[in-house]
Structure formats: C-alpha cells, structure tokens
Amino acid sequence: MNLILLAPHDLQDDHHAVVRDPRRLRHLxxxxxxxxxxxxxxxxxxxKLGRGRLTHLDAEQAxxxxxxxxxxxxxxxxxxxxxxxxxxxxxxxSLEHVTALGVKHITLLHTRRVEKSYWQSPELRPExxxxxxxxxxxxxxxxxxxxxxxxxxxxxxxxxxxxxxxEERRGLLAHPGMPHACPRGIDEPALLIIGPxxxxxxxxxxxxxxAGCEGIHLGERILRVETAxxxxxxxxx
Amino acid sequence: MNLILLAPHDLQDDHHAVVRDPRRLRHLxxxxxxxxxxxxxxxxxxxKLGRGRLTHLDAEQAxxxxxxxxxxxxxxxxxxxxxxxxxxxxxxxSLEHVTALGVKHITLLHTRRVEKSYWQSPELRPExxxxxxxxxxxxxxxxxxxxxxxxxxxxxxxxxxxxxxxEERRGLLAHPGMPHACPRGIDEPALLIIGPxxxxxxxxxxxxxxAGCEGIHLGERILRVETAxxxxxxxxx
Numbered sequence: 001m002n003l004i005l006l007a008p009h010d011l012q013d014d015h016h017a018v019v020r021d022p023r024r025l026r027h028l029x030x031x032x033x034x035x036x037x038x039x040x041x042x043x044x045x046x047x048k049l050g051r052g053r054l055t056h057l058d059a060e061q062a063x064x065x066x067x068x069x070x071x072x073x074x075x076x077x078x079x080x081x082x083x084x085x086x087x088x089x090x091x092x093x094s095l096e097h098v099t100a101l102g103v104k105h106i107t108l109l110h111t112r113r114v115e116k117s118y119w120q121s122p123e124l125r126p127e128x129x130x131x132x133x134x135x136x137x138x139x140x141x142x143x144x145x146x147x148x149x150x151x152x153x154x155x156x157x158x159x160x161x162x163x164x165x166x167e168e169r170r171g172l173l174a175h176p177g178m179p180h181a182c183p184r185g186i187d188e189p190a191l192l193i194i195g196p197x198x199x200x201x202x203x204x205x206x207x208x209x210x211a212g213c214e215g216i217h218l219g220e221r222i223l224r225v226e227t228a229x230x231x232x233x234x235x236x237x
Numbered sequence: 238m239n240l241i242l243l244a245p246h247d248l249q250d251d252h253h254a255v256v257r258d259p260r261r262l263r264h265l266x267x268x269x270x271x272x273x274x275x276x277x278x279x280x281x282x283x284x285k286l287g288r289g290r291l292t293h294l295d296a297e298q299a300x301x302x303x304x305x306x307x308x309x310x311x312x313x314x315x316x317x318x319x320x321x322x323x324x325x326x327x328x329x330x331s332l333e334h335v336t337a338l339g340v341k342h343i344t345l346l347h348t349r350r351v352e353k354s355y356w357q358s359p360e361l362r363p364e365x366x367x368x369x370x371x372x373x374x375x376x377x378x379x380x381x382x383x384x385x386x387x388x389x390x391x392x393x394x395x396x397x398x399x400x401x402x403x404e405e406r407r408g409l410l411a412h413p414g415m416p417h418a419c420p421r422g423i424d425e426p427a428l429l430i431i432g433p434x435x436x437x438x439x440x441x442x443x444x445x446x447x448a449g450c451e452g453i454h455l456g457e458r459i460l461r462v463e464t465a466x467x468x469x470x471x472x473x474x
Contacts, residue, residue: 234468
C-alpha cells in the first residue's frame with residue numbers, strides 16, 4: 001500500500017478523511033508502523049494524488065488531514081485487455097498486476113479451454129474484483145479504477161463486440177506459434193487478447209484473426225498467464 | 238507442467254523412465270487426466286527435450302517409454318539477476334517467473350530494507366528453491382536449472398564480487414527515479430539488479446552506480462517485485 005486510496009465515503013470534507021476498514025488499518029499499523037504526525041501519500045478514487053498527515057490512529061479508525069491533492073495519477077496504458085478467464089487464484093493476481101501496470105479496460109472472456117466452473121468462483125463477485133483492483137492501484141499509486149466486464153460466450157463477443165473495439169485499436173492476439181514476435185514500444189491504442197492455460201483452440205484463433213487481429217508470440221517458452229500478461233504489456237508499451 | 242522433467246534417477250535406461258513422486262503423479266492424474274498410451278513432452282534435466290509414451294500409470298508410479306530426446310532446450314536469457322531477497326511468498330513466485338522466462342543466474346542479496354527474518358525462511362532451503370526452479374522449468378519446457386546463490390552481506394558483494402561480474406556484462410540498476418528509462422531489446426549480456434520492497438537506500442544506490450551500473454527506471458508506477466522483474470526482463474530482452 002504505497003497510497004491511501006480514499007473512497008468518496010472516506011472523505012469528511014475537503015481537508016479531512018477517515019479510514020475505518022480493518023484491512024487498511026491493519027496495514028497502517030503493522031506494515032507502515034504509522035504514527036500520529038506521519039506524512040503519507042493520499043489519493044481520491046478517480047481523482048488526484050497528494051499528501052496528508054495522520055492526526056489520529058487506533059484500532060477503530062485513522063484520521064487524516066489532507067494537505068494537498070494536486071498531482072494527476074500516472075498515465076494509463078492505451079490498451080483494452082481481453083483475457084480468457086484464468087483460474088481463480090491466477091485471476092486475482094493477474095488483476096493486481098495489470099491494474100498496477102496501468103490497464104483501464106479488462107474483459108474476461110469465456111473460451112473453449114476455460115473451465116466452466118471458473119465462472120462460479122467467488123473471485124468473480126464484484127466486491128472481490130474491486131478489492132484486487134484497489135490493491136493494484138494502491139501498489140502503483142494510481143487512483144483510476146479499471147472497468148472490468150465479463151463475456152461469458154465467445155461467439156457473441158467476436159461477432160458483436162469485437163468489430164467495434166477494433167475500429168479504433170490495433171488488435172493483437174497473443175498465442176504461441178503465431179508468425180510475428182510481440183512488437184516493442186508501440187504508441188497506438190491496442191486491444192490485446194490473451195488465451196487461457198492450454199491456449200485458444202484453432203477455431204478461436206481463426207475467428208480472431210479473421211476479425212482483424214494480428215497474431216503475435218513471445219517466443220518458444222510457455223508462460224503462465226500472469227507472467228505472460230506482464231511480459232506482453234511491458235514489451236508493448 | 239508442460240514438460241515431464243526427468244532427473245537422472247528417474248531414468249531406468251536410455252529408453253525408459255519412471256516417475257514416483259506424489260506431486261508429478263497427482264498432476265498427471267488430476268490435471269493432465271493422462272492415460273496409458275498418451276504421448277507427452279519429456280526432457281532430461283540439463284539435457285534435451287523430446288517425446289515419450291506413458292506405458293503404465295497408477296497411484297504409485299508412472300512409466301514412460303522415451304521415443305526421442307533430440308530438441309535443445311529454449312535459449313537462455315543472457316542475464317545475471319541480482320534480486321534483493323523478497324519476502325518468502327514473493328520469492329517463491331519470483332523464482333518461478335524468472336526461471337520460466339529463461340534466467341540462469343540468480344543472486345539473492347541482502348540490503349538494508351530486506352527484513353532480516355526473511356533469511357530464516359524455509360523458502361530459502363535448497364530443496365524449496367530447487368522445487369520452485371523445477372516448476373518454472375516445467376512451465377516453460379526448459380531443462381537447464383538456474384544457479385542460485387545467496388549474498389547475505391551487501392558490502393562484500395559490491396566490493397568483492399560485483400567488479401568481476403561487471404567485467405563482461407552491462408550493469409543495470411533498476412530503481413525508481415533513476416535518469417534513464419529501461420532500454421528495450423538489448424542484445425548483450427547484462428547484470429540486472431532489483432531492490433527490495435521499499436527500494437535501495439541512497440547509500441546502496443550510490444555504491445552500485447559507482448561500481449559501474451547504469452540507473453534505469455520503469456516509469457512512475459511502483460510495482461511489486463514479482464511484477465517488476467518480469468516487466469524488466471521482458472523489456473530488456
């Protein structure tokens with residue numbers, strides 16, 4: 001937690017905030033070893049970053065005086081990430097990684113090799129997804145939450161949503177064996193599509209290429225989804 | 238497990254292997270749903286990759302007939318990674334990520350902001366480290382284990398070992414606020430040094446720069462060690 005991310009209900013007025021949830025209180029006490037008088041980095045969800053001073057801390061609440069909120073959050077990555085739904089633990093970590101890296105649009109997609117049971121996981125509940133996104137923002141000192149949407153059927157996504165998404169973005173399908181190595185340092189908006197453990201099936205690859213995506217690869221090593229997504233984003237942007 | 242990695246003691250002769258450890262047996266049964274007659278990717282630790290057929294499988298052992306072992310493992314990254322010792326869970330995952338990415342030399346270093354208790358973690362036992370390296374190799378279909386060494390004191394490392402390491406490698410110190418962005422697609426041997434959560438202290442940065450390292454950064458976002466290490470390696474190579 002490199003940032004105290006304040007939700008609207010944490011703000012008492014323009015200059016005072018209170019934090020009452022156990023997770024952040026425990027972090028302040030046990031990890032930061034925070035003391036009254038400490039200056040910390042604060043940010044308002046969706047807004048600016050600044051500094052504030054801890055004026056009270058006990059097991060029930062932390063009070064902050066906000067000194068300034070004048071820094072814009074770091075730039076977002078110009079990417080819409082489409083991720084075949086990973087298994088729950090991998091999903092949790094991947095959401096944190098990509099949020100910390102600056103992704104603002106995430107679509108979780110069903111594909112043939114996604115186990116159907118993953119869609120029933122508690123990790124997909126909105127409050128759990130929100131929690132992982134917040135952890136990513138707190139890590140990277142960002143304030144703007146990504147949007148996450150769920151596409152539980154492959155065909156309607158490819159036929160009805162993908163063409164619109166590709167109108168203003170370069171479509172990149174990351175899949176082993178594709179003809180081109182992942183490009184480096186592109187500076188245009190992109191839609192990056194990453195398959196499940198075990199990969200897309202040939203039919204899915206064909207449909208995504210037909211829709212206008214370029215097939216790219218990261219070499220002959222097979223990476224876990226959470227490693228691959230970080231490696232791809234870091235190389236692309 | 239995209240590869241059955243055979244240790245020397247798994248080999249019965251040039252054409253037959255047996256796997257008896259519970260982890261791999263469980264994986265074959267529960268994840269692969271392997272059946273007698275299945276063809277699988279095999280590799281010999283430190284050697285070549287190939288294909289083999291499962292000739293017997295029960296709860297006690299899996300027997301393989303090795304059909305061919307003729308593929309070299311994927312290329313290694315030309316990097317020696319020096320990582321300030323992360324907290325145990327992060328260490329475990331980071332070892333798997335970097336092994337899967339192809340790192341072959343890893344030094345775990347003590348720095349001021351590494352908690353001393355981390356050096357007592359069971360994750361640092363040779364057999365635990367070995368286990369995470371093997372998981373990384375099995376993931377990426379690689380056979381060559383990285384070497385891992387422990388440097389429990391910063392100063393002797395910088396004074397006695399670092400100069401020799403930098404004779405044939407470009408030294409890169411990844412640290413927030415350094416003057417240059419992480420370079421892309423270098424094709425020369427490198428020594429990559431990554432600090433702990435909380436970063437290097439100014440004295441440490443100074444010593445590493447004096448020793449000949451270039452300071453590089455990944456932008457204003459603060460990343461977890463396991464995200465940063467993947468992002469840096471992917472951008473560099």
